[in-house]
Amino acid sequence: MNDLQLLALVRKDNGLAFQEIYNRYWRVLYNSAYQKLQSAPLAEEMVQETFLNLYVKRDTVQVSDSLSPYLHSVLKNKVIDEIRKQISSKKYQDTLSVQPPVTAISSHDLLEEKEVKEKIIEFSETLPKRCREVFLMKQQDLSNKMIAEMLQISEKTVEGHISYARKLLRSYMTELYLYSLIFLISYIPY
Known part of the structure; x- marks a missing residue:
């Protein structure tokens, strides 16, 4: 049959x-x-x-x-x-073993780190689907070869997606920085 x-x-x-x-x-x-x-x-x-x-x-x-x-x-x-889950678990365990005690981290540092992560996630949502997949996998420290194998695409394609995402990220962060600067300047009393 x-x-x-x-x-x-x-x-x-x-x-x-x-x-x-x-x-x-x-x-x-x-x-x-x-x-x-x-x-x-x-x-x-x-x-x-x-x-x-x-x-x-x-x-x-x-x-x-x-x-x-x-x-x-x-x-x-x-x-x-499964690989994503393993990477997340390993990163979490690594950060626990390397991180200084919680009392040594200021709430301001935590807020900044959280904001940066949120902005990167927000940025990743603007990418095309395949580029977003490659970008997020690269954020998990996977090699280009491993990403290519997992997504069944060539390493050159992976490199292209990463290059494109980095270019857009630079532009996105520069624009975000300028908006933040304008906001701060407009609220500074003379």
Whole structure:
């Protein structure tokens, strides 16, 4: 049976058809996840979540002739989310181990840092979707090569997105600085 026939049976809650799809794709999906995550338990979890996604969305999944592109796309997104989660967790743990005691940080410093982060997030929302993805991943200290692999684009394309985002960020921050300066000058008493 081909994938479309199996999917039609899965939509009718045929467990054997779902098992056939699982047997057909689990190894290649596992290898792909393991290659990116370098962890057998995480790779297994990502593959299981990919098949769970297929089962939950079985009535709405649209495929032309093969489930492979759909399954790989779902897996890719799950792997990217996992890597982002790991990076965030690692950065958080790193900051905890390096940060001075809370009493040494003034509330003014915290407010400035929060404002800068908000402005960068605000700025990132102005970028085109793919450029925003690359920009935010670069903010997480991922290499251009890793970003290219995760998004399945060339390293040159990653470099182009980063260059474009940095150019726009400089312009955005300069404009923001000028507006802030004008605001301050207009409120300074003579």
